[in-house]
Amino acid sequence: MKPAIVDVHGSLAESASWDKVTDSLASAAHPAIAAANPLRGPAAGAAAVGDFLRTADGPVVLAGAPAADR
Numbered sequence: 001m002k003p004a005i006v007d008v009h010g011s012l013a014e015s016a017s018w019d020k021v022t023d024s025l026a027s028a029a030h031p032a033i034a035a036a037n038p039l040r041g042p043a044a045g046a047a048a049v050g051d052f053l054r055t056a057d058g059p060v061v062l063a064g065a066p067a068a069d070r
Contacts, residue, residue, distance in 0.1 A: 003059035005032040008049055010064065 005025055007018040018034035025032035035052045037045045053060055 001058045002030060003061045004056055005030055005061045005063060006049075006053065006056070007032065007034045008045075008062065008064040009034065009037055 005022075007015075007021055009015055009017050015034035015036045022032040022034055035049050038048050039045065049062075053062070
């Protein structure tokens with residue numbers, strides 16, 4: 001089973017900012033999704049992403065970068 005690649009945006013973006021990345025991964029047969037980060041501080045972001053990751057069925061690779069880095 002291939003791991004799901006979960007992309008998390010930084011404070012300068014939203015989950016749609018990962019669309020090109022997730023589309024590219026999907027075209028290479030890698031399961032990929034962008035997780036929403038509520039941008040209400042580090043604790044809220046960690047809780048939201050953690051809740052999302054707990055729904056994954058199988059291994060996960062977590063990726064993140066500020067929008068300016070992509």
